[in-house]
């Protein structure tokens with residue numbers, strides 16, 4: 001989201017949400033929201049990633065927003081502008097034989113109750129991810145806490161592709177303007193990491209892009 005929020009779950013309203021199309025008919029079937037632990041209020045400051053079938057207010061499941069609860073890692077959901085939602089494939093109607101989902105992210109203006117920003121649809125094959133961000137993360141999650149390298153695995157199909165693979169890296173603890181970067185993973189090319197100074201300049205423009213080869 002381009003601006004900061006104080007909380008992504010503004011009372012009962014989720015300022016950011018994900019719409020998921022599980023049957024590839026162009027219409028969303030599920031919605032994933034940021035939700036306070038107590039949905040009806042008073043709204044506690046423990047936040048969940050809650051999954052609903054579209055048009056049904058009976059929650060299917062809820063998992064920690066930003067992957068883990070605060071006792072495992074400080075994930076800084078408040079006064080921020082980046083967020084990670086979690087949902088189980090089984091809660092999104094996906095199976096081994098139907099692993100394809102399309103999704104977009106959207107925001108809502110809590111004052112005027114109108115739609116804000118919206119991304120384009122993106123499609124993801126859960127059975128064949130080109131980049132595995134979980135294998136080296138904490139507890140099998142795409143989560144990297146503290147110093148150390150961020151390691152990911154690239155599938156054989158990903159390695160065989162012609163173009164670079166873009167990896168969205170979120171920095172939850174960074175200051176505004178430096179909370180995300182797109183790391184471009186490029187096969188069979190020399191090391192092209194940008195220097196920290198170059199990355200800082202790119203971040204200052206609101207969008208950082210760096211690249212790395214394997």
Ligand SMILES: [Ca+2]
Nearest residue numbers: 021023025027
């Ligand atoms: Ca659909």
